[in-house]
Structure formats: structure tokens, C-alpha cells
Amino acid sequence: MTGSPVWRLRRASTADAPAVAMVAQASFLETFAGILAGADIVAHCGKNSSPAAFAAWAGDPRAAVTLAEHADGAAPIGYTLLVPPDLPIALSSTDIELRRIYALSLAHGTGLGRAMMQRAIDDARGMGMTRLLLGVLGRNTRARAFYERGGFAVVGERQYLVGSTLYDDLVYALDL
Template identity: 65%
Template sequence: MMQDWRLRRATAADAPAVAMVAAASFLETFAGILPGEDIVAHCARNSAAEKFAVWADDPASVVTVAEHPDGLAPVGYSLITTPDLPIDPLPGDVELRRIYTLSLTRGTGLGHRLMALALDDAAALGAKRVLLGVLGTNVRARSFYEREGFILAGTRRFNVGAGWYDDVIYARAL
């Protein structure tokens, strides 16, 4: 079922809404995979509205919010920013730090639309390559990134709450 999702660049004023969908989508994605207390701690630290406000105001970052056509509730988002990954960045690298949607959007094309806009925004920032990290065992996300043209570029250990997990790093040239 295709929806007419509204995608727009988020401002600092949108930070509370983006933080809410960030925490909800992270919880929805990792409930049953990661310990609940680790999910809560991770979201409190990494998905705070203050962080999204800083990213929204940063000229080297782009936060995009996806809204439901009926009522404009936030249902997804993406974040492009300066790379923070354990590989040597090349000149012109950016990181797709986050791209999440709520499960009610699955199968509607929203993920692809968010990705296409993120890649366009990365190119507009002057990026030559987009990097991203994802939990190595997250088969659904890995398949999505591979369909979107990303290839393996490395690995990292990633902290969520009290736990450490093995991530893979993907790259895609623009």
C-alpha cells in the first residue's frame, strides 16, 4: 500500500518529534533482540531532543522527518552527519547515522524514499561517499541497504546500554 508520506527537512523545533520517533522506532526494531534496559539507556543518551536540535542546526548535517499524510504524525526519519566510525574516512565522506521508520510504514516505499532523499542531501553537501553502521545480525536492515547499493566496508563494536554488539559498516559511492 503506497502512502503519500510527507518528507521534509527537520528544524530544531522538530527535535522533540524526531526524538520521539527515534526512540519508538529503536524500541520497535530491537525489542526482543536487545535487553530492555539497554534500549532505554541507549535512547535516553542517543535520541534526546537536544541532540536532534544540534544536528538540525548543524550545516554539516541533515535531519529529515517523515510524516503521516493524515495528521502529520512523525513516522520515520533520517540523519546525515559527519562520520563517527572506526574506519579511515575519505575526503567527502558523510555518515547516514540514522534511518528508521515505524512498522506501520513497512511495504509502503517510505524507507526507499527516505534513502533516496538522504543520498540527494548527501550529494548536495558535497559528499562523495555515504557510510553507515548496522547491527550485523539485523538481516532486514542489511538486505535493505544492499538493495540500495551499499557494500561492506568494515566492522565495529557498538555500545547499546551496558552491552556491546558487532556491527558492519557499509559504504556507497555517490
């Protein structure tokens, strides 16, 4: 990447919930179309990526929502979500889950993914956390490679419901 980034990152507020929900739904569809069933994608997004859900997370002091915006016009193009963990592994009070990290394909190759991950790590440390956890679809080799390049290691497995279908996920951890 040369020159100024085509994006900027900022902490999302409850007022940003519609923008975060829009990029959440679009990026989930873009990532999993052709991999997951369409009806499951629609159901999952309706349940888990609504403006109300993001408003609740943005207003929760135990969570952090970061919004990536295009530098020209501030359109939402990516986001991260840190929350208290809900994973089937032994947890401590200083664990936090990176529940979501997504960027639209127009930002791929710009360094946005690395910048969002670093921001999530910095936010987790700022919250006093010592371990960052995340779940990823086991067959999502692109995402798994990204996390492994960043130092994450597999610490468990889970089944994750998307719509009406259970998928096999891997649980990763990064000591902070």
C-alpha cells in the same frame, strides 16, 4: 503502493526536535525489542535520541535531519540523520554517515524506506559528499538486505555500545 503515499518527507528544524526524538525512540524500541536488552534500549534512547541531541543535529550545517510525517495529521513516523562520520575505517573529507534511518512499522511496505534512502543520498550529494557510510547490527538481516539491495557494500566492522552492551556491527559504504 498505489495512490498517494501515506507519508511526506521534509527537512527537520530545531523546532522539530521533540517530534524526531519521539519517533527515534519509538522506532528504536520497535526495531530492537526482543533483540537487545530492554535496559540497554532505554539507556541508549535516553542518551542518543533526546530532543536536545536532535536540536543540535538540526542546527548543525554539517548534518541533515529529515522527518517523515503521516499524510493525515503529520504525526512523525520515520526519520533519517546524516552527520560527519565517526566510524573505524579510513575516511575522507567527502564522506558522510547515515547515522540513522528508521520508520515505524505502520509505514512498512509503503515505499517510505526507499524514499528516505533516496532523500539521504540526494542530501549527501547536495552537501558535496562522494561516499555514504552507515553502521548496522551484524545480525540485523532485514536491514542488511535493504542496504545491499540499494548497492551498499561492507567496508569494515565495529563494536557499538548500546546501553552497557557492545554489539558487533558491519560498516557499509555507497559511492555517490
